[in-house]
Amino acid sequence: MVDISEVAENIYMIDNRLYSIPEFGSTYLLDEDRKALVDPGPATSASVVLDGIRQAGFRPEDIAYIIVTHIHLDHAGGAGVLLRDMPRARVVVHHRGARHLVDPSKLISSVIETQGEQAMVRNGPVVAIEESTVQSVFDGDTLKLGDGQVLSVIDAPGHVSHELCIFESRNRGVFVGDAVGNFVAGRGILVPITPPSSFDLELYVSTLQRLMKLDAAIIYFSHFGTSRRVKEELEMAAKELRDREAIVNEAASEDALDRAAERIIAHARRQLEPIREEMPSLYDYWADASIPMSAAGHMKYYRERHNA
Ligand SMILES: [Zn+2]
Numbered sequence: 514m515v516d517i518s519e520v521a522e523n524i525y526m527i528d529n530r531l532y533s534i535p536e537f538g539s540t541y542l543l544d545e546d547r548k549a550l551v552d553p554g555p556a557t558s559a560s561v562v563l564d565g566i567r568q569a570g571f572r573p574e575d576i577a578y579i580i581v582t583h584i585h586l587d588h589a590g591g592a593g594v595l596l597r598d599m600p601r602a603r604v605v606v607h608h609r610g611a612r613h614l615v616d617p618s619k620l621i622s623s624v625i626e627t628q629g630e631q632a633m634v635r636n637g638p639v640v641a642i643e644e645s646t647v648q649s650v651f652d653g654d655t656l657k658l659g660d661g662q663v664l665s666v667i668d669a670p671g672h673v674s675h676e677l678c679i680f681e682s683r684n685r686g687v688f689v690g691d692a693v694g695n696f697v698a699g700r701g702i703l704v705p706i707t708p709p710s711s712f713d714l715e716l717y718v719s720t721l722q723r724l725m726k727l728d729a730a731i732i733y734f735s736h737f738g739t740s741r742r743v744k745e746e747l748e749m750a751a752k753e754l755r756d757r758e759a760i761v762n763e764a765a766s767e768d769a770l771d772r773a774a775e776r777i778i779a780h781a782r783r784q785l786e787p788i789r790e791e792m793p794s795l796y797d798y799w800a801d802a803s804i805p806m807s808a809a810g811h812m813k814y815y816r817e818r819h820n821a
Contacts, residue, residue: 515565517569520811538737545662550579553588554591555587556638572600581604584607585605586632589637592604606675607676608649608651662681665682670716672711684730697801698737708806758778758815761812770821
């Protein structure tokens, strides 16, 4: 059985068992006249997503849109594989990411370069998508799924430059991809994801401020689940970024910039302590892979910014 539940009116969340880890990857299904999926996950999650859609009583062939918040493989890698079961679907993507769905070769080589060959085993094959199937979108674009449901595209750089958030009018909810961070409901955990080469602290913070102004009622995280404490979560994400920046500044003032990454890692791991025993596979992935990568991204940004 797939873990799928209605998290808001006409919106279902599927636990897509990202990298075989429970409660790590959320794929959302919007049940409207024109049905949409948000963040299908990697190819290795495709069968779970298909089973979840059927289990909830829907047909994959009725999906009209596969929307990806950004092209990172854990969000979008499975879109090409899923299209085989969703022949009428269009893939909606930030205009800056569109060409990498049509020709994923650069995307794949950059994943192998930064995360190693093993990352491609984890994510599964990336199937190229026909250009005519890709719908590239810009800030302010809208998609009408039916009466009472209009999606609005929000440019959301910071985690990466090609990220978008989607505001949905029916519940006043917002799909945030990786723009806010890794979330664990009920544990007070919200950890920013700041990968090397793309992370930009100022853009990340201005995206959080923009999301704040939406006055949304629900956040739909891609990692993982939902929250109706929108203001609190956004403030927590901003605070966490400031805390990390303070760690780096302090290290710099001690002439110990080389040790700043390990201090960020230690700080972030402490925040994950509440889930270490109960959610060991999630903890291990974050502690060993995600957080060190975020620390490296933060430091790269800092050094470039300060010529340090
Ligand atoms: Zn990402």
